Amino acid sequence: MSDATFKAHPFFARMYLRMSPNAEERGQAEYRAEMLAGLTGRVLELGAGNGLNFGHYPSTVTEVVAVEPEPTLRAAGQEAAANARIPVKVVEGVADGLPAADGEFDAAVASLVLCSVPDQATALAELKRVIRPGGELRFYEHVKPTKQPGAALATFAEKTFWPPIAGGCHPARKTGEAIEAAGFEMEACRRFGFSPGTPVPPIPHIIGRARRP
Numbered sequence: 001m002s003d004a005t006f007k008a009h010p011f012f013a014r015m016y017l018r019m020s021p022n023a024e025e026r027g028q029a030e031y032r033a034e035m036l037a038g039l040t041g042r043v044l045e046l047g048a049g050n051g052l053n054f055g056h057y058p059s060t061v062t063e064v065v066a067v068e069p070e071p072t073l074r075a076a077g078q079e080a081a082a083n084a085r086i087p088v089k090v091v092e093g094v095a096d097g098l099p100a101a102d103g104e105f106d107a108a109v110a111s112l113v114l115c116s117v118p119d120q121a122t123a124l125a126e127l128k129r130v131i132r133p134g135g136e137l138r139f140y141e142h143v144k145p146t147k148q149p150g151a152a153l154a155t156f157a158e159k160t161f162w163p164p165i166a167g168g169c170h171p172a173r174k175t176g177e178a179i180e181a182a183g184f185e186m187e188a189c190r191r192f193g194f195s196p197g198t199p200v201p202p203i204p205h206i207i208g209r210a211r212r213p
């Protein structure tokens with residue numbers, strides 16, 4: 001496993017630790033529970049951060065392998081794993097070279113991470129590789145607005161100031177389309193606006209599930 005494609009963002013990591021609880025209180029915790037409802041078996045979680053999903057996995061999940069490349073977030077994730085009601089193993093790794101065998105998992109989870117990986121197509125190909133045939137990808141991601149001026153603003157932010165200050169986040173990605181382009185069959189995809197905190201306006205998010213054929 002190589003971490004050559006991960007650019008560390010230590011300032012963002014510290015900010016995420018401080019600011020993410022606020023988004024959970026504003027409703028994000030419910031979206032996480034919705035994303036994970038009904039999951040079963042062994043699950044790989046990509047870019048698990050400080051482990052905010054861990055408390056929402058149903059007891060039908062037998063093990064979560066949570067991949068996280070950023071050291072500060074990984075340490076916080078390890079603490080959260082110790083308090084989870086299902087077994088969670090936090091490991092170092094990157095999206096474009098997952099530390100997992102082909103078809104090893106019943107499902108994979110991506111929340112607020114496909115915006116940040118350097119190459120979405122490669123990350124999705126890796127997720128598809130490690131999910132068994134017939135297994136699921138669960139996702140909760142913010143995506144590019146469809147209307148103006150939001151779409152133009154997102155594109156401007158993505159090309160200029162936003163990735164350097166937000167941990168490599170790209171606000172103008174069409175993640176739902178990318179999931180389908182990667183060869184997953186979309187089974188459910190709900191779109192809605194959500195603001196993680198003031199002064200950020202509601203930005204479009206998608207939540208749902210897609211199946212590996």
Ligand SMILES: C[S@@+](CC[C@H](N)C(=O)[O-])C[C@H]1O[C@@H](n2cnc3c(N)ncnc32)[C@H](O)[C@@H]1O
Pocket residue numbers: 005006016020046047048049050051052053067068069070073093094095096110111112113116117118167168
């Ligand atoms: C906004 S945080 C979201 C964390 C978590 N998934 C959540 O739902 O709260 C983005 C996460 O993507 C991770 N990340 C960034 N680049 C990555 C990569 N190349 N491979 C795997 N994870 C990555 C970051 O370290 C961080 O944990």
